[in-house]
Amino acid sequence: MAKSDDPARKSTRRSFLKAGLGGGAALAAAGVSGGARAAGDPLITEVQDWNRYSGDGVDSRPYGRPSDFESQVVRRNVAWLTADPISSVNFTPLHELDGIITPNGLCFERHHSGIAEIAPQDHRIMVHGLVDTPLVFTMADLMRFPRENRIYFLECAANSGMEWRGAQLNGCQFTHGMLHCVMYTGVRLRHLLEEAGLKANGTWLLAEGADASGMARSIPMEKALDDCLVAFRQNGEALRPEQGYPVRLVVPGWEGNMWVKWLRRLEVGDQPWELREETSKYTDLMANGKARRHTFAMDVKSVITSPSPQAPLMHERGRTVVTGLAWSGHGTIERVDVTIDGGRNWHTARLDGPSLPMALHRFYFDFDWDGSELFLQSRAIDERGLVQPTKDALRAVRGENSIYHNNGIQTWHVGKDGTVENVEIS
Amino acid sequence: MAKSDDPARKSTRRSFLKAGLGGGAALAAAGVSGGARAAGDPLITEVQDWNRYSGDGVDSRPYGRPSDFESQVVRRNVAWLTADPISSVNFTPLHELDGIITPNGLCFERHHSGIAEIAPQDHRIMVHGLVDTPLVFTMADLMRFPRENRIYFLECAANSGMEWRGAQLNGCQFTHGMLHCVMYTGVRLRHLLEEAGLKANGTWLLAEGADASGMARSIPMEKALDDCLVAFRQNGEALRPEQGYPVRLVVPGWEGNMWVKWLRRLEVGDQPWELREETSKYTDLMANGKARRHTFAMDVKSVITSPSPQAPLMHERGRTVVTGLAWSGHGTIERVDVTIDGGRNWHTARLDGPSLPMALHRFYFDFDWDGSELFLQSRAIDERGLVQPTKDALRAVRGENSIYHNNGIQTWHVGKDGTVENVEIS
Numbered sequence: 001m002a003k004s005d006d007p008a009r010k011s012t013r014r015s016f017l018k019a020g021l022g023g024g025a026a027l028a029a030a031g032v033s034g035g036a037r038a039a040g041d042p043l044i045t046e047v048q049d050w051n052r053y054s055g056d057g058v059d060s061r062p063y064g065r066p067s068d069f070e071s072q073v074v075r076r077n078v079a080w081l082t083a084d085p086i087s088s089v090n091f092t093p094l095h096e097l098d099g100i101i102t103p104n105g106l107c108f109e110r111h112h113s114g115i116a117e118i119a120p121q122d123h124r125i126m127v128h129g130l131v132d133t134p135l136v137f138t139m140a141d142l143m144r145f146p147r148e149n150r151i152y153f154l155e156c157a158a159n160s161g162m163e164w165r166g167a168q169l170n171g172c173q174f175t176h177g178m179l180h181c182v183m184y185t186g187v188r189l190r191h192l193l194e195e196a197g198l199k200a201n202g203t204w205l206l207a208e209g210a211d212a213s214g215m216a217r218s219i220p221m222e223k224a225l226d227d228c229l230v231a232f233r234q235n236g237e238a239l240r241p242e243q244g245y246p247v248r249l250v251v252p253g254w255e256g257n258m259w260v261k262w263l264r265r266l267e268v269g270d271q272p273w274e275l276r277e278e279t280s281k282y283t284d285l286m287a288n289g290k291a292r293r294h295t296f297a298m299d300v301k302s303v304i305t306s307p308s309p310q311a312p313l314m315h316e317r318g319r320t321v322v323t324g325l326a327w328s329g330h331g332t333i334e335r336v337d338v339t340i341d342g343g344r345n346w347h348t349a350r351l352d353g354p355s356l357p358m359a360l361h362r363f364y365f366d367f368d369w370d371g372s373e374l375f376l377q378s379r380a381i382d383e384r385g386l387v388q389p390t391k392d393a394l395r396a397v398r399g400e401n402s403i404y405h406n407n408g409i410q411t412w413h414v415g416k417d418g419t420v421e422n423v424e425i426s
Numbered sequence: 427m428a429k430s431d432d433p434a435r436k437s438t439r440r441s442f443l444k445a446g447l448g449g450g451a452a453l454a455a456a457g458v459s460g461g462a463r464a465a466g467d468p469l470i471t472e473v474q475d476w477n478r479y480s481g482d483g484v485d486s487r488p489y490g491r492p493s494d495f496e497s498q499v500v501r502r503n504v505a506w507l508t509a510d511p512i513s514s515v516n517f518t519p520l521h522e523l524d525g526i527i528t529p530n531g532l533c534f535e536r537h538h539s540g541i542a543e544i545a546p547q548d549h550r551i552m553v554h555g556l557v558d559t560p561l562v563f564t565m566a567d568l569m570r571f572p573r574e575n576r577i578y579f580l581e582c583a584a585n586s587g588m589e590w591r592g593a594q595l596n597g598c599q600f601t602h603g604m605l606h607c608v609m610y611t612g613v614r615l616r617h618l619l620e621e622a623g624l625k626a627n628g629t630w631l632l633a634e635g636a637d638a639s640g641m642a643r644s645i646p647m648e649k650a651l652d653d654c655l656v657a658f659r660q661n662g663e664a665l666r667p668e669q670g671y672p673v674r675l676v677v678p679g680w681e682g683n684m685w686v687k688w689l690r691r692l693e694v695g696d697q698p699w700e701l702r703e704e705t706s707k708y709t710d711l712m713a714n715g716k717a718r719r720h721t722f723a724m725d726v727k728s729v730i731t732s733p734s735p736q737a738p739l740m741h742e743r744g745r746t747v748v749t750g751l752a753w754s755g756h757g758t759i760e761r762v763d764v765t766i767d768g769g770r771n772w773h774t775a776r777l778d779g780p781s782l783p784m785a786l787h788r789f790y791f792d793f794d795w796d797g798s799e800l801f802l803q804s805r806a807i808d809e810r811g812l813v814q815p816t817k818d819a820l821r822a823v824r825g826e827n828s829i830y831h832n833n834g835i836q837t838w839h840v841g842k843d844g845t846v847e848n849v850e851i852s
Binding site: 048073086090107110111113183210214235237353364 | 474476477478479480481482483484485486487488489490491492493494495496499500501502503510511512514515516522523524525526527528529530531532533535536537539540541542543544545546548566569570571572573574575576577608609610611636637638640659661662663664666667668671672688740741744745746747749776778779780782788790792
């Protein structure tokens with residue numbers, strides 16, 4: 001793992017080579033670890049420093065951090081993408097992760113005026129507009145309502161947006177890394193709205209953040225009353241500052257921009273507000289120059305996270321794990337297919353772990369690599385039976401003006417030397 | 427949350443008081459936030475700094491960390507408990523957490539010679555003993571086997587051990603905090619053993635760590651072949667150093683000491699090794715001076731995490747959330763009962779989230795507090811129908827010599843002023 005997956009260390013690759021299927025070398029045979037390490041390998045027979053000397057004690061890190069050997073596992077940005085880091089994005093290192101939980105320190109960030117640093121005791125959430133009684137909640141108030149915990153993915157509508165015009169970015173961290181999945185703790189948005197008393201004509205809700213950008217979005221009341229959460233924890237602990245500390249909206253399955261961070265205001269109205277973030281941005285410009293609006297849900301999608309450009313194959317042939325993520329804003333994932341030959345043959349992948357609606361699903365395809373070049377793709381099918389489309393199929397309908405909602409099938413080319421590239425095939 | 431839950435800030439409690447059921451105050455009424463904040467409350471009408479100025483950009487923290495306002499949410503040790511921090515323990519701050527996932531930075535630590543710092547490319551796992559072909563695996567080898575992801579609790583056998591002789595420690599972090607729950611990624615231990623080829627008389631397995639203590643335990647082969655994992659990730663990213671980086675054993679439902687960290691050696695034998703950690707330690711000394719051995723599974727157990735001594739009630743009466751955790755080393759949790767009057771009346775708690783075997787289960791009991799004193803208890807029932815016992819029932823069978831496997835019902839006394847204490851009632 002770790003260092004051995006780091007493309008920068010590609011030159012050490014051959015020290016990991018294996019004959020045959022790999023996976024364990026006979027101690028007595030000359031073939032231990034591909035011949036480089038025989039029975040007398042000092043790594044087996046000598047006492048290492050970590051076995052000789054005691055390490056740091058339990059009081060060394062009250063809040064822990066990753067091993068120094070994992071320093072490459074970080075969020076990364078793309079310098080040329082935005083003019084200023086205060087209105088920018090960085091990306092989750094999907095190629096370094098497994099399972100479906102994203103550690104809090106690695107959840108991608110997107111903000112419009114930097115990270116608001118809010119003192120929780122001074123934060124308020126106001127509910128007003130078409131309600132019987134306008135209300136103000138402190139954080140302490142909020143935590144006296146019944147709580148729920150749910151694992152949901154959050155995907156930016158612009159995830160994979162740079163790929164509309166062909167293969168652009170070399171790594172799933174950059175092509176698909178505006179994506180994370182954590183367990184949220186919060187209260188149903190419905191409880192706060194019902195406490196204020198919704199008027200009959202209250203069909204839309206405005207959610208506004210307390211950051212300097214005052215980011216705001218209109219949400220149909222039907223969704224607000226269905227499954228939205230006002231959340232204050234992620235993976236058990238308080239929300240991270242860059243994820244909206246002390247409180248954010250959770251809008252399961254819908255585009256990340258609507259999950260308003262640093263939530264301070266909920267206004268009930270009878271029509272959408274048509275703000276900048278739902279007209280100039282977060283609409284889908286079609287080939288004819290007209291824009292689709294209110295395309296809120298994230299469609300069925302998947303990506304192979306390893307191997308991928310930042311996680312090349314480090315062996316020559318044999319037992320090989322292909323793994324990735326699948327998700328749908330419309331519910332659970334029913335099936336994932338994987339191809340290694342660019343779509344000539346598809347194989348049903350193994351779905352692992354609990355299947356939760358509007359959460360990431362981890363899939364695996366274990367196969368014996370014969371050392372030839374590969375064209376890897378994954379194709380997800382959600383509980384509605386909808387199948388993830390090709391990028392060409394998307395372009396045929398929507399042209400190439402789009403930025404948002406690109407859920408097309410991703411292709412990785414694996415060379416005979418194990419290197420991986422972002423490509424398109426027709 | 428955060429500051430307002432901090433006992434050290436108890437003197438500010440009255441600024442959060444509420445009339446009636448609480449949970450939102452009318453904007454126009456004098457009663458906004460209990461009278462302290464009226465409609466003209468500057469916290470509502472004035473622009474705050476975080477709304478006026480942009481914050482840090484996305485490139486400020488490649489690996490994120492919690493808000494500075496959450497500095498009290500840390501692992502803590504008990505200074506008098508052990509002679510030296512290199513062979514010691516610290517505790518998960520359960521009272522500050524919600525849901526069932528423990529963030530990696532807050533998982534309690536227990537090690538016998540400090541934290542081994544292992545370079546993953548130099549680490550090896552040897553499988554030998556009663557096998558056809560002794561094998562050595564690199565980390566790269568390991569990751570070519572089929573992987574699985576599972577959410578499991580890990581509880582130290584000594585968790586709550588100091589409570590055998592009565593209420594000792596004032597906080598669930600200390601009484602129950604040798605407990606965490608994460609999603610592990612790993613390969614089945616079975617795959618490695620089958621690759622080496624088990625001999626027919628291989629009925630026991632020795633698992634040994636690469637740290638300076640060379641911590642080792644004997645595991646029945648039946649368990650090793652059933653559900654044990656050789657794990658290299660927790661909550662998606664690499665194991666933390668203090669949790670066994672780069673690789674540890676996962677022994678679902680069984681005492682934490684057996685989940686050997688920094689795993690380097692697996693020896694197949696035909697009987698248990700009877701090492702220090704399974705004779706002098708991790709056995710259960712009965713009243714008659716004899717010790718029970720091989721009490722591996724962690725029994726059905728629960729604890730209320732809030733309110734608790736470190737998380738007092740901050741309001742005078744009204745809508746109140748009681749929450750806690752339940753778990754069983756024998757499978758899922760069927761039901762949790764909560765009492766607020768020391769067991770005279772029991773109420774069925776609300777179980778939240780996915781019910782996963784040998785994982786934590788989060789429960790809630792929402793009630794209207796009348797401001798009188800409370801004696802809070804929770805009682806878990808697992809899928810076998812086994813009911814968590816009282817501490818007195820445990821002592822009647824096992825005496826008071828024990829350290830390990832205390833799964834007795836915990837009582838918290840809540841005073842009229844909201845303070846909470848660890849007590850025992852008969």
